[in-house]
Amino acid sequence: MNRAWEPVIGIECHVELKTATKMFCGCRNEFGGEPNTKTCPVCLGMPGALPVPNAKAIEQIVRTGLAFGAEIPAFSKFDRKNYFYPDMPKDYQISQYDMPLTVGGIVKYWLEDGTMKQCRLTRIHLEEDTGKSTHAGSGDGRIAGSSYSLLDFNRAGVPLMECVSEPELHSARDAVAYLESLRRTLLALEVSDVKMEEGSLRCDANVSVRVAGTTELGTKSEIKNMNSFRSVERAIASEIARQIEVLDSGGRVVQETRGWDELHGVTHPMRSKEEAHDYRYFPDPDLVPLAIARNDVERWKEKLPTLPCERFERYTGEYGLSVNAAAQLIDNIPLARYFDEVVARSENPQQSSNFVLGELSRLANETGVAVGDSNVTVEHLAELVALVQSKRINSKIAKELLARMWEGGGSPNAIVEREGLAQTSDPSAVERFVDEVLAANAAVVADYKAGKTNVLGFLVGQVMKASRGKADPALANELVKKKLSS
Amino acid sequence: MNAAEIARDVSARRVSAAEVTAATLARVQAVDGDVGAYLTLLGEIARSSAARVDERIAAGEHLALAGVPIALKDNMCLEGARTTCASKILEHWIAPYTATAVARLLEAGAIPIGKANCDEFAMGSSCENSALGVTRNPYDLARVPGGSSGGSAAAVAAGEAAIGLGSDTGGSIREPAAFCNLVGFKPTYGRVSRYGLIAFASSLDQIGPLARSVEDAALAYDIMAGYDPMDATSLDRPVERTADSLRADLAGLRVGIVREFDTKALGERSDALYREAYRDLERLGAELVDVSLPTADYGLATYYLIAPAECSSNLARFDGVRYGLRVEGADVRAMYDNTRAAGFGPEVKRRILIGTHALSSGYYDAYYVRAQKARTLIARDFERAFAQCDLIACPAASCPAFVFAAKSDPYSMYLMDYYTIPMSLAGLPALSVPCGWTVPEGGNLPLPIGLQLCAPLFGEKLLLGAAAAYERATNHALAHPAQIGTVPA
Numbered sequence: 025m026n027r028a029w030e031p032v033i034g035i036e037c038h039v040e041l042k043t044a045t046k047m048f049c050g051c052r053n054e055f056g057g058e059p060n061t062k063t064c065p066v067c068l069g070m071p072g073a074l075p076v077p078n079a080k081a082i083e084q085i086v087r088t089g090l091a092f093g094a095e096i097p098a099f100s101k102f103d104r105k106n107y108f109y110p111d112m113p114k115d116y117q118i119s120q121y122d123m124p125l126t127v128g129g130i131v132k133y134w135l136e137d138g139t140m141k142q143c144r145l146t147r148i149h150l151e152e153d154t155g156k157s158t159h160a161g162s163g164d165g166r167i168a169g170s171s172y173s174l175l176d177f178n179r180a181g182v183p184l185m186e187c188v189s190e191p192e193l194h195s196a197r198d199a200v201a202y203l204e205s206l207r208r209t210l211l212a213l214e215v216s217d218v219k220m221e222e223g224s225l226r227c228d229a230n231v232s233v234r235v236a237g238t239t240e241l242g243t244k245s246e247i248k249n250m251n252s253f254r255s256v257e258r259a260i261a262s263e264i265a266r267q268i269e270v271l272d273s274g275g276r277v278v279q280e281t282r283g284w285d286e287l288h289g290v291t292h293p294m295r296s297k298e299e300a301h302d303y304r305y306f307p308d309p310d311l312v313p314l315a316i317a318r319n320d321v322e323r324w325k326e327k328l329p330t331l332p333c334e335r336f337e338r339y340t341g342e343y344g345l346s347v348n349a350a351a352q353l354i355d356n357i358p359l360a361r362y363f364d365e366v367v368a369r370s371e372n373p374q375q376s377s378n379f380v381l382g383e384l385s386r387l388a389n390e391t392g393v394a395v396g397d398s399n400v401t402v403e404h405l406a407e408l409v410a411l412v413q414s415k416r417i418n419s420k421i422a423k424e425l426l427a428r429m430w431e432g433g434g435s436p437n438a439i440v441e442r443e444g445l446a447q448t449s450d451p452s453a454v455e456r457f458v459d460e461v462l463a464a465n466a467a468v469v470a471d472y473k474a475g476k477t478n479v480l481g482f483l484v485g486q487v488m489k490a491s492r493g494k495a496d497p498a499l500a501n502e503l504v505k506k507k508l509s510s
Numbered sequence: 511m512n513a514a515e516i517a518r519d520v521s522a523r524r525v526s527a528a529e530v531t532a533a534t535l536a537r538v539q540a541v542d543g544d545v546g547a548y549l550t551l552l553g554e555i556a557r558s559s560a561a562r563v564d565e566r567i568a569a570g571e572h573l574a575l576a577g578v579p580i581a582l583k584d585n586m587c588l589e590g591a592r593t594t595c596a597s598k599i600l601e602h603w604i605a606p607y608t609a610t611a612v613a614r615l616l617e618a619g620a621i622p623i624g625k626a627n628c629d630e631f632a633m634g635s636s637c638e639n640s641a642l643g644v645t646r647n648p649y650d651l652a653r654v655p656g657g658s659s660g661g662s663a664a665a666v667a668a669g670e671a672a673i674g675l676g677s678d679t680g681g682s683i684r685e686p687a688a689f690c691n692l693v694g695f696k697p698t699y700g701r702v703s704r705y706g707l708i709a710f711a712s713s714l715d716q717i718g719p720l721a722r723s724v725e726d727a728a729l730a731y732d733i734m735a736g737y738d739p740m741d742a743t744s745l746d747r748p749v750e751r752t753a754d755s756l757r758a759d760l761a762g763l764r765v766g767i768v769r770e771f772d773t774k775a776l777g778e779r780s781d782a783l784y785r786e787a788y789r790d791l792e793r794l795g796a797e798l799v800d801v802s803l804p805t806a807d808y809g810l811a812t813y814y815l816i817a818p819a820e821c822s823s824n825l826a827r828f829d830g831v832r833y834g835l836r837v838e839g840a841d842v843r844a845m846y847d848n849t850r851a852a853g854f855g856p857e858v859k860r861r862i863l864i865g866t867h868a869l870s871s872g873y874y875d876a877y878y879v880r881a882q883k884a885r886t887l888i889a890r891d892f893e894r895a896f897a898q899c900d901l902i903a904c905p906a907a908s909c910p911a912f913v914f915a916a917k918s919d920p921y922s923m924y925l926m927d928y929y930t931i932p933m934s935l936a937g938l939p940a941l942s943v944p945c946g947w948t949v950p951e952g953g954n955l956p957l958p959i960g961l962q963l964c965a966p967l968f969g970e971k972l973l974l975g976a977a978a979a980y981e982r983a984t985n986h987a988l989a990h991p992a993q994i995g996t997v998p999a
């Protein structure tokens with residue numbers, strides 16, 4: 025009999041921070057470039073060179089911790105993680121062992137149906153990135169069979185955030201949603217580009233399964249080599265299926281590191297835990313312990329930007345926007361900020377989002393000018409929302425107005441005033457247009473009276489046309505009907 | 511000639527830096543075949559530095575070390591110069607940048623004469639661990655110059671430089687100074703930048719001068735000391751100039767004599783010399799007080815866990831991948847093994863092994879963590895002692911210079927630093943100043959011994975000031991000349 029299994033997943037992310045300079049030296053922190061051009065004695069691990077920590081990187085980690093509600097200990101320190109690897113210049117990595125910059129915290133994330141979930145963080149710490157090896161002479165870029173390797177140390181010493189989650193995710197989809205939320209938050213904090221394809225976000229997943237309803241963790245495997253969110257989802261799903269198959273057939277899961285094979289859609293063993301390194305961590309004597317000033321922490325906390333999850337909850341809850349609309353706004357932070365300012369003035373989120381995600385976004389795409397940089401100020405858009413909401417103009421006029429505002433037309437109130445575009449809701453004025461139209465379309469009126477009531481729309485349209493769009497469409501409809509049936 | 515006199519004469523244009531440099535290089539030619547102080551002579555760099563100094567003097571610049579010839583221990587980087595750490599693994603390595611301390615001395619007008627021999631990666635107390643050369647003691651060529659900064663000490667003692675730069679991890683400046691009749695000064699940990707000093711044990715290494723007088727040591731220290739943004743462990747606090755504050759007496763000072771450091775153990779003659787030194791301090795106006803350092807005896811054991819632990823990690827980078835020696839192998843692991851097996855000498859390998867073990871999972875708490883606790887206790891002992899005294903006086907080394915191969919088992923060599931290690935563990939400023947001569951058993955030449963003075967953290971001004979008073983009153987250094995030619999005028 026097959027038991028029901030519950031997958032348990034924890035995610036470890038490495039994120040390259042977007043600082044001006046590297047973690048422990050003055051070299052520029054930029055992606056790419058000619059190999060070994062962004063290097064110096066420090067990041068090349070030259071004899072006698074010493075590391076000096078980048079205060080900006082420390083600030084970015086602490087701000088990230090604060091965004092997730094983590095605890096920021098008053099003291100932290102750097103440790104050396106010792107192991108030999110050709111692309112690691114000092115043959116140790118400066119990292120943090122038992123006193124990370126941030127402890128705990130919670131990542132909230134949402135699923136496609138709008139359900140909010142959360143996953144606790146274990147810690148976030150700061151370390152330095154390694155260089156890159158290119159294995160040559162074998163043709164396929166693998167180390168096996170290659171006759172030599174080329175090393176590029178441009179990336180060596182780039183500040184790297186390691187963000188470790190608790191094993192609290194229970195499906196491949198949850199894991200990806202967690203990663204999406206993490207990525208969005210880091211973008212909002214402007215601490216990283218978070219691009220998996222450029223390697224500024226790399227992640228490993230610890231996957232195990234247990235009998236549903238039990239609490240003890242099963243034996244885990246660590247999945248590596250996942251190069252996109254899509255491959256994270258596929259790899260975890262495939263690993264869960266593999267482990268369940270092993271367990272269902274009476275086998276045991278082995279603790280090991282497994283690599284994701286994108287091409288064949290399977291994970292395969294890389295190395296088992298028995299071969300694990302003894303990293304011989306010890307406090308780096310080249311670096312003094314870090315005291316994190318409380319007033320800095322308070323200042324950074326106050327200055328945190330609006331976070332994606334806060335926006336999501338407000339947009340889908342209070343504002344009643346769809347999950348899709350909320351995500352569209354959140355994924356374009358300047359647009360979300362613009363939207364927030366419009367709503368603050370218009371107090372009409374639905375109509376504001378219609379304009380922002382509809383006509384304005386279309387114009388922005390068409391012209392290549394971001395909404396926030398366009399001629400349409402938040403004040404003017406709020407005016408437009410108010411004009412529509414108060415029915416002083418109808419949606420057709422609104423669209424025309426928006427096009428003119430985009431061109432630099434200025435205040436929609438002023439245009440409406442100047443050009444008399446306000447909707448005509450005065451019954452006697454509309455009635456004049458109705459009478460005009462009915463008189464000019466005697467044949468159609470006759471059709472209507474003969475039972476072809478579907479011509480009503482045509483007649484109302486003629487009234488709108490006669491009023492140059494200004495007539496209140498509802499009123500026009502009502503008056504036409506009334507006249508025809510009298 | 512002393513550094514201070516050279517700087518005065520060059521500044522006054524009584525002699526040019528070029529002439530001083532030429533005379534020094536000639537002296538090296540004459541005696542270094544016997545002494546072996548240098549691994550690399552910097553003839554071209556020295557001559558062009560001297561020309562530049564003369565131009566600057568002519569342009570009216572004031573340079574505190576104008577034309578002063580200096581020896582650089584070969585674990586300090588000088589751009590464009592071979593920098594070997596006296597190791598085969600770096601035998602042909604050319605430094606691509608200059609150490610901060612060295613750059614400051616050169617900026618102040620000093621002339622780099624050569625890169626001086628040392629124990630490999632500064633691990634040793636006799637210079638015998640050098641893989642690249644033998645250095646002899648200028649006072650008796652059959653004996654070692656001390657170590658690890660033995661080449662710098664020998665160069666100054668033999669007149670091949672006026673100031674030698676050394677690095678002191680557990681006594682590597684003070685012990686060779688004692689062996690070579692010099693003043694050897696280790697400042698407070700963090701006073702002098704370590705940037706460009708090839709690390710042995712990062713939490714202990716400190717650069718300092720070896721010189722023929724306290725004034726010269728103070729002069730060099732004043733130039734080198736001070737915060738360096740390239741070294742996160744360098745102290746960001748004001749440095750008091752010391753060269754102007756040398757004292758004539760010790761009135762009002764309390765000097766602690768350490769109860770646990772019984773000089774009787776050093777033999778009759780040395781015992782008598784140290785007792786006389788303490789009496790001299792008293793005669794100069796100091797009050798002698800009895801102080802206790804109960805944990806100092808654990809210094810050696812503590813040091814030989816912490817220093818190897820740090821060195822095992824610091825020396826990992828010498829792997830044949832990017833620079834230095836590479837001995838090929840079937841794969842990269844084999845290349846590492848072959849390179850490090852061929853590149854490191856036995857003492858370096860021994861310490862890498864000890865340190866790797868001390869940091870290993872399962873042993874870390876028992877060794878490294880406990881050693882750090884012991885280190886804290888030793889520092890507290892000094893704090894308590896310094897509540898009762900202003901300075902501590904004790905021997906600088908366990909014996910005078912010994913003959914080659916006399917300390918062939920590692921432990922007897924480690925014991926050489928018995929009196930200097932506790933100060934290093936506590937990060938304290940300490941120096942060795944000549945305090946008399948002894949003819950050892952089996953020897954026929956008088957050998958110098960050194961008195962160690964130690965001050966509380968940041969107490970450099972007091973320490974050098976007091977040492978100057980003692981030096982002026984006793985003048986032990988001038989009692990016997992080096993056995994190698996005559997020092998040039």
Ligand SMILES: [Zn+2]
Nearest residue numbers: 049051064067
């Ligand atoms: Zn760099």
